[in-house]
Amino acid sequence: MSEEEAMQDENRGVLERLLAVLTLLLILAMAARYTVSPDTWWHLRAGQWIWLHRALPNVDHFSYTRLGEAWHYPGWPVEVLMYGLYRLGGTGALNVAVALTVTTVWGLVWLTLRELEVEVHPLLKAGTVAWGAAASAVYWNARPQMLSFLLSALFLWLLARAKRGRARLLLGLPVLMVLWANGHGAFIMGLVWWGAYWAAAVLRWAVQRRREGPQAAASAWRWLLSLTAVGAALAVAVLLNPYGLEMYGYPFKTLGIHALRLISEWQVPDFHKASLLPMLVLLVALVGVVGASARRMTLENVFLVGGMLALALTAVRNVALFAVVAVPALARHAEYLLRDGLQWLPSRPARPPARPHPKINLGLVALAALLAVGKLGVMTLPGVNAGAAAQNFPVDAVAFLETAHPQGRLFNDYGWGAYLMWAAPDYPVFIDGRADLYGDEIIGQWLRVVGVKPGWDAVLDYWDVRLVLMPPDTLLGRMLVARGWRVLYRDDISVLYGR
Numbered sequence: 001m002s003e004e005e006a007m008q009d010e011n012r013g014v015l016e017r018l019l020a021v022l023t024l025l026l027i028l029a030m031a032a033r034y035t036v037s038p039d040t041w042w043h044l045r046a047g048q049w050i051w052l053h054r055a056l057p058n059v060d061h062f063s064y065t066r067l068g069e070a071w072h073y074p075g076w077p078v079e080v081l082m083y084g085l086y087r088l089g090g091t092g093a094l095n096v097a098v099a100l101t102v103t104t105v106w107g108l109v110w111l112t113l114r115e116l117e118v119e120v121h122p123l124l125k126a127g128t129v130a131w132g133a134a135a136s137a138v139y140w141n142a143r144p145q146m147l148s149f150l151l152s153a154l155f156l157w158l159l160a161r162a163k164r165g166r167a168r169l170l171l172g173l174p175v176l177m178v179l180w181a182n183g184h185g186a187f188i189m190g191l192v193w194w195g196a197y198w199a200a201a202v203l204r205w206a207v208q209r210r211r212e213g214p215q216a217a218a219s220a221w222r223w224l225l226s227l228t229a230v231g232a233a234l235a236v237a238v239l240l241n242p243y244g245l246e247m248y249g250y251p252f253k254t255l256g257i258h259a260l261r262l263i264s265e266w267q268v269p270d271f272h273k274a275s276l277l278p279m280l281v282l283l284v285a286l287v288g289v290v291g292a293s294a295r296r297m298t299l300e301n302v303f304l305v306g307g308m309l310a311l312a313l314t315a316v317r318n319v320a321l322f323a324v325v326a327v328p329a330l331a332r333h334a335e336y337l338l339r340d341g342l343q344w345l346p347s348r349p350a351r352p353p354a355r356p357h358p359k360i361n362l363g364l365v366a367l368a369a370l371l372a373v374g375k376l377g378v379m380t381l382p383g384v385n386a387g388a389a390a391q392n393f394p395v396d397a398v399a400f401l402e403t404a405h406p407q408g409r410l411f412n413d414y415g416w417g418a419y420l421m422w423a424a425p426d427y428p429v430f431i432d433g434r435a436d437l438y439g440d441e442i443i444g445q446w447l448r449v450v451g452v453k454p455g456w457d458a459v460l461d462y463w464d465v466r467l468v469l470m471p472p473d474t475l476l477g478r479m480l481v482a483r484g485w486r487v488l489y490r491d492d493i494s495v496l497y498g499r
Helices: 003-031 038-053 076-113 122-139 145-163 167-183 185-212 218-238 246-255 258-262 274-292 299-312 316-342 358-378 382-392 395-404 414-423 435-450 456-462 475-482
Strands: 409-412 465-470 486-490 495-498
Touching: 003 076, 003 122, 003 358, 038 076, 038 414, 076 122, 076 145, 076 167, 076 316, 076 358, 076 382, 122 145, 122 274, 122 316, 145 167, 145 185, 145 316, 167 185, 167 218, 185 218, 185 246, 185 299, 246 435, 258 435, 274 299, 274 316, 299 316, 382 395, 395 414, 395 486, 395 495, 409 414, 435 456, 456 465, 465 475, 475 495
Parallel strands: 409 465
Antiparallel strands: 465 495, 486 495
16 A cells, blocks of 8 residues: 555544544534433333332332233333432433433444445545434433334444454344343344344345355355344343243234324324424435445345334334434445446546644534533533423422322323323322323223213213313313313413312
8 A cells, every 4th residue: 555545544534533523422412402201201200119119010000090900011220220310410311311322322323334345435424324313313212212222223233243244243132132121112123133134144145055056155154044043042032021921022012002193103204394304304315325326225224224114104203213224225325326426527636635634623523522512511400401391291280289289080181191100199190101001991081081072071980080180272171161170270381170
């Protein structure tokens, strides 16, 4: 290698490191926000219960509609961690944890791009990773699902690196699966990621064996055997949880709830919403670049991208994982398209490579770090988090409940159930975000009441409901007043009715 080529390689390495740091700091700044969702609160409540009782809540303790019913949720380690973070720094600590998790995920995606068979230009890496992160932002909530986000990126990086000659890395997947199967119900995605590589390995070995003979396919056969052995270990690893074989049915039990389609994160993406426009642009760019590129998609990408696109188009909660698998495919084909396009341009005389500017680079990194860390610091402030909570949850209404102590069972808004579990534990809830616990029966009853459908009042009578907490100006609220219910409390966020 000539001195000029060595300097070009060095400069490219400097540029890649610079853009990697700047891109991840940009993502950290993007992720530094209020991440408490309605479901965050019931995870905190469960973590608190586990912490206090030193046991798992095998039955429901928090509602009156499912009190004492079996409840086996795969997420207890993350819930305990969430509660520990909350004790240390309130919801601000949860914001920091989510932001760091998001940044780590896209750092792993950046590393995955380095395992492609083609060296992607650093600017393409930065652009695709940053845009993929923006597309995944709909997923950034303080919930155990962030573990699935992180482990998905880690699985995909390890699989890509193992395929490039580090097969021993596959041994780490079953260990991670033990954590995943205990940490979140989407552990099934680990088997999906493995399955995509396994299916590609089967087809590649079969085609190679048919065309070139068994000896030529020996390497493909060894790779297939390695994946098969790891797949068996993954299947066993899932069983290492407090509930054993039952966990295999958990994802399918949840998906079998028909009423899930009425919950926003389980609905088909609405691309009229600004939060989903990055995903639409990512999809259009992927289709365009792959279509214009002269290279075929790898078999792994066919299964990964095709499968996740199908899932993302059926439920918003799958958009983030689609972004994780789409970015490597987009970067790969964009690089090939760029190289093919440059061949058509007239050649220009070579110029001496520019020298790096360490002081300028350091200044850029320092400025980006200052902005990212500064924004993250703002999101730890108690006042900022309290203000955000007051805008999203019935904080003042709960204060009234805790002060005035009106008697009777409480019927609540679906999105507020978890907050009530946490902030008003003396009032068991009618429903909250634990759809797997309530099923179609209770969710259906809740929908009947809030929609004021025939039999709505019979549901309230059956459960002996004396209090109703809903947003202002609802049809249910007007009907309650017409039936003689009194307004016990009202503010801009909520109204408490009583009888």
